[in-house]
Amino acid sequence: MPGPTxxxxxxxxxxxxxxxxxxxxxxxxxxxxxxxxxxALGPLTTDLYLPGLPDIAQxxxxxxxxxxxxxxxxxxxxxxxxxxxxxxxxRFGRRPPLLAGLALFTLASVVCAIAPxxxxxxxxxxxxxxxxxxxxVIGRAVARDRFQGVAMLRFxxxxxxxxxxxxxxxxxxxxxxxxxxxxxxxxxALTALGLLLTLVAFGALRETLPPxxxxxxxxxxxxxxxxxxxxxxxxxxxxLTSAFAYGALFGYISGSSTVLQHVYRVxxxxxxxxxxxxxxxxxxxxxxxxxxxxxxxxxxxxxLAALGTAVxxxxxxxxxxxxxxxxxxGFCPPLFVMMGSMGVLLPNTAAQALSLVEPPAAGTASALLxxxxxxxxxxxxxxxxxxxxxSAVLLAVVVLACGVLATVTYLTLxxxxxxxxxxx
Numbered sequence: 482m483p484g485p486t487x488x489x490x491x492x493x494x495x496x497x498x499x500x501x502x503x504x505x506x507x508x509x510x511x512x513x514x515x516x517x518x519x520x521a522l523g524p525l526t527t528d529l530y531l532p533g534l535p536d537i538a539q540x541x542x543x544x545x546x547x548x549x550x551x552x553x554x555x556x557x558x559x560x561x562x563x564x565x566x567x568x569x570x571x572r573f574g575r576r577p578p579l580l581a582g583l584a585l586f587t588l589a590s591v592v593c594a595i596a597p598x599x600x601x602x603x604x605x606x607x608x609x610x611x612x613x614x615x616x617x618v619i620g621r622a623v624a625r626d627r628f629q630g631v632a633m634l635r636f637x638x639x640x641x642x643x644x645x646x647x648x649x650x651x652x653x654x655x656x657x658x659x660x661x662x663x664x665x666x667x668x669x670a671l672t673a674l675g676l677l678l679t680l681v682a683f684g685a686l687r688e689t690l691p692p693x694x695x696x697x698x699x700x701x702x703x704x705x706x707x708x709x710x711x712x713x714x715x716x717x718x719x720x721l722t723s724a725f726a727y728g729a730l731f732g733y734i735s736g737s738s739t740v741l742q743h744v745y746r747v748x749x750x751x752x753x754x755x756x757x758x759x760x761x762x763x764x765x766x767x768x769x770x771x772x773x774x775x776x777x778x779x780x781x782x783x784x785l786a787a788l789g790t791a792v793x794x795x796x797x798x799x800x801x802x803x804x805x806x807x808x809x810x811g812f813c814p815p816l817f818v819m820m821g822s823m824g825v826l827l828p829n830t831a832a833q834a835l836s837l838v839e840p841p842a843a844g845t846a847s848a849l850l851x852x853x854x855x856x857x858x859x860x861x862x863x864x865x866x867x868x869x870x871x872s873a874v875l876l877a878v879v880v881l882a883c884g885v886l887a888t889v890t891y892l893t894l895x896x897x898x899x900x901x902x903x904x905x
Contacts, residue, residue, distance in 0.1 A: 492569040499848035511685040513639045516623060517615025518678055519579075520640055521647035522586070523559060524672060527552065527615050528651035529796045533664025538667050540664075543599040551599075553859075558610025560855035563618040565611070567848025568703035571696040575626070582615025583682060587675035594668035609671075623842035631775045633835065634764035637828045638771025696841045700883075706845045716837045718894025722851050723830035724783075724857040729791065730823055731858030732879040733759070733816065736865025744869045745809045755813060757849045759820040766824025767777045780829055781895075787825035788888040795881030797836055802873040808832040812873060819880060826887070833895075 530537075538548045562582075568579040589609035597747040620640065628636050658667050710716050741747045743753060774783055794815040801811030803809055812849035831850065832897075861883065865876045 484495055511618070512531050512623070512687075513636070515678075515682055515686050516544040516616070516620040517640045519583075519682070521561075522613050522616050522674070522678065523649050524647040526586075527555060528647075529655040529658070529671060530786040532656045532659045533667055536664045537599075537602070539795065541596075541602070543601045544738075547599060548576065550603050551803060554603050554607040555610035556809040556855060558607040558612075559614045559617070560612030560852045560859065561898075562614035563848040563851040563855075566615040567618045567622065567844040567851075568621055568696075568706070568847075570690070570844035571703070571706070572698070574690050574692070574695060574839055575623055575844075576682075576686065579615050579619045579686070580679060580683060581727045582612045582619075582678040583614035583675060586615075587672055588681060590668050590672040590675050594665045594672060599653040601637070610710065618851050621831060621847035621850070622840075622843040623686075623689050624832075625847070628890060629836065630832075633832045634771045634775045634828060636771075637832060638768050640656050650791050672763065673722060674821050690840060690843075694841050698704065699834060703845060708841050710838070710842070710846055714894050714905075716834055716846070718832040718890055719830050720853050721838070722788075722887045722891040722895065723827065723834065723850060724853040725883045725890060726791070726823060726826045726830065728855040728857040728861035729795075729880040729883035729887070732861045732865050732876065732883060733820065735862035736871070736876040736879070737816070738866075739871035740812075740873050740876050743808075744873050747809070753795070759817055762817055762821040763824040763827075767823045767828055770825045770828055774825070780833055783825055784833075784895075785827050787822045787829070788884070788891060789815075791819055791826065792881070792888055794822065795884045797879065799874070799881050802877045816880075 534548055534551075535545070537543070537551070538545045541548075566578050566582055586609055589605050589612055592605040593602060593609060596605055621637075624633055624636050624640075655667055658670060662669070696706065719747075737756065737759075738752060741752045742749065742779075747755070770783065780788075797815040798812070798819065801807045801815065805811055834850050835843055835846060863877060864879050867875060
């Protein structure tokens, strides 16, 4: 989507270079594997220890509700950490902040594993989430450094193929670990993973932002860049569209377990299969989007199709939980379609947002994009359980509302130029 491009000082200029489908450095399987592992670190950090929550409450003599704060503060850490590591990567290059974040993640994982109290564990989880966010934010910035247009989408699709499996496998791996070790052992596994990724990133990931292209300013320059991005309506529109789409995703993730198991009475095994199927829908559509659809359709056409599909699926979901009341058979198919649309929405919003900035501002742009996504998820997640009891209707309304907000935002703030014929 051609438009005003935000530079490192927060200024805007008109450019079309961001829309060219080029690869500046060659894909590199090592880079894809490393960045895929870094992005997967987030869901692994979130989900791997979840089977051990009851044991944490028992061993640390804490209330189960208080133990949930270890998850909440981890998410806040991921959201806030991106605002730190994104601008740092624009100032010092991608490698130093990434390696520092990974090293800090490893140390925080050690503290989690030996935490003597819940308070220490909560603080360590916040630091762990913030440090782990370096991979998320810098991974997107590296994509902007090296690729443009369709090439960027293909690269993001390759990363998503790896990272998309993490939410599916993490609970399974965590449950298996709990058969052989305690909850402290799961954090020991994260420590080992952090150390491994640090060593691999150090050896395999080269610098993608050369010194002459970096943002030479300090905190003031970073704030000016953020201000320029937030004043740029096309970027703001794409970022908000992404945030609302993530709201629908987190609303589903937070509410589907209780709705499926307590409202529709499915077994934990059946729930895991349904959750895995929906996760697989996201992964498959992400690959299809990056490798096939992006070559045949403009980015705007794909966005509008995905948004329309999400809204239609949300509307059907509301109808099947209210007017038609068709049970599990009416609940699962539209939810599956909704999650599939996320596989087109999320990579396209990321690619469009990053295409609107120059590489020296890509880290800051990636930080704003990721922070908005996670803050939206943190706000929306509790909505699907308002009233203290699971409700399929409430979950349906939440995902529909987020889909509608994403569509209205995109149509309002991301209008195509009159003479534009290719958005990709």
